[in-house]
Amino acid sequence: MVKKEQKEQVQKEAKEVKEITGFRDYPLTVDKILTWASYAFPNNEVVYWPPGGSRVSVTFAQFADRVRRVAAALMDLGMQPGKPWEFGSKIAVMEWDTLRYVDLFYAIPSIGATLFTVNIRLAPHEIMYILNIAKPDTLIINIDDFEPFIKPILDNIKTIKLVIYMSDRGKSPGQDYGVKMIPYEDLLKHEPLREFPEIDERTPATMLFTSGTTGPPKGVYFTHRQLMLHAMSVTIALSYPPYNVSIKDVSMPLIPLFHVHGWGTPYVVMLSGTRKYVLPGRYDWGHILRLIHEEKVTYTGGVPTILYLLLTHPDSQKYDLSGLRFGNGGSAMPEGLYNAAKTRGINIASGYGMTETAPVLTMAYLRPEHLNLTEDEKKQIVLRTGLPIPLVQLRVVDEQDRDVPKDGKSMGELVVWSPWVAREYLNDPEKTKNAWRNGWFHTGDVAVWLPDGYVIIVDRLKDVIKSGGEWISSVKLESIISTHPAVGEVAVIGAPHPKWGERPIAIIVPKLGQRVTEDDIKNYLTQFVERGEIPKWWIPDKVIIVEAELPKTSTGKIDKKILRDRFKDEFMSST
Secondary structure, eight states, X not given: OHHHHHHHHHHHHHHHHXXXXXXXXXXXXXXXXXXXXXXXXXXXXXXXXXXXXXXXXXXXXXXHHHHHHHHHHHHHTTOOOOBTTBOOOEEEEEOOBOHHHHHHHXXXXXXXXXXXXXXXXXXXXXXXHHHHHHXXXXXXXXXXXXXXXXXXHHHHOTTOOXXXXXXXXXXXXXXXXXXXXXXXXXXXXXXXXXXXXXXXXXXXXXXXXXXXXXXXXXXXXXXXXXXXXXXXXHHHHHTSTTTOOOTTOEEOOOSOTTSGGGGGHHXXXXXXXXXXXXXXXXXXXXXXXXXXXXXXXXXXXXXXXXXXXXXXXXXXXXXXXXXXXXXXXXXXXXXXXXXXXXXXXXXXXXXXXXXXXXXXXXXXXXXXXXXXXXXXXXXXXXTXXXXXXXXXXXXXXXXXXXXXXXXXXXXXXXXXXXXXXXXXXXXXXXXHHHHEETTEEEEXXXXXXXXXXXXXXXXXXXXXXEXXXXXXXXXXXXXXXXXXXXXXXXXXXXXXXXXTEEEEEEEEEEOTTOOXXXXXXXXXXXXXXXXTSSOGGGSOSEEEEOSSOOOBOTTSSBOHHHHHHHXXXXXXXXX
């Protein structure tokens, strides 16, 4: 009751100040980024160039006009604003990395509605599952690739009353789906909105779901305030070396916009003043290599698989990639892949985050005392999980939530606290309560804390191998194995063992034209045992060589859930 009275008193005093002085509060809403960036950098460029399509270019000023037109049209179509921590209209989007999608990252939240980014790489039944939880009012969909989804979605999600369809080919829907349908281009013909409506910064701006690697996808949402503070913090951290992102850069992030806000890039690119923001549409690696060359891209980023695909594509050697900077996230960068990229002149630094954290929490930026280190010494730093970005606090704790020693050896769970950690899981108070224990968000990631404050993720709690009561880091083993000259891809998993509980298995895809055996890998690891880098009992009991590409999740990470299921009887069947 006291808190309610205090709040009412604060609101009363604020109203009196406004009446006396004319003061107006400044809510942190995403339209402020658009308004500022189009004023400060009106001639900066957004380029959309899809595979097989034509290059489209708009300035930041022209982009802002597009957003205002789409926002006005959506308001006329009846989209309703939300309230603090309460949804208004929820608009589901199924699209690739296009100019239209970036329009919507601004237009939908700026009218108080919620942008629901549908992960189009999920299995169809998972897409239906998350739509049933989200219950969107409107569906905006690319019909060039996703029209077959429309009928089953409308048959099952009865809350959707409007479909807005998009196409790069001027395509129209192939049938009448029984709801109102409008082409996206009609929104761009609307008179632009002069002023965005004033909404509370605590209004939900986006909704998204985890990729479902440990169970059904879990839903979270983020407010304007959370997205704004996240974007500003990432922008600041990206200015630190070795990222060094500035107004001189051409950015083409290779994080799908449906995956955790594309790591915040639609907002960060504007805030950083990047002179050109390149959108490649649907990912085609030959096309993307061409764009890096044609558009003179200087900064990109994504999961390690993205870098691997760029380096191993048949066209890769045609292009000079020297000077390109790659921000790594999603999973640890294998040292072998890092080395392969460095031979092409690509500079890499890692970062870390989660769907539940919008996502960025840490980045492996350098401190002033690191600037004169050798390249090999810098490598040891930039391959770490990193330091917290501004406004993030973190700890590494044991099972009783006590800090573990900062010795680089004692493993514990990484727990975090920042303004942009999700408040709750949608419709799941039990998971929410379990994650937010003792006032800290528990990430489920196992880490070590170094004496200088940097952290290194050594595994997911679900991926760490528990052998004879001790932990083995699958991430550490993967990084070492990746440095073998014949290894293309590697995953290390724990399989049930009758004596030890679990033992490690390494699954390896050789590089094209290379051959490697189980003994080769075990002998290679023995060198690291002799140097004291890993214990002897960490060497995998089995090394399995496969020719097919390792299975990937919807976000491009190696799907260990599938591998664990595939090889679960490797030790049990032999007993």
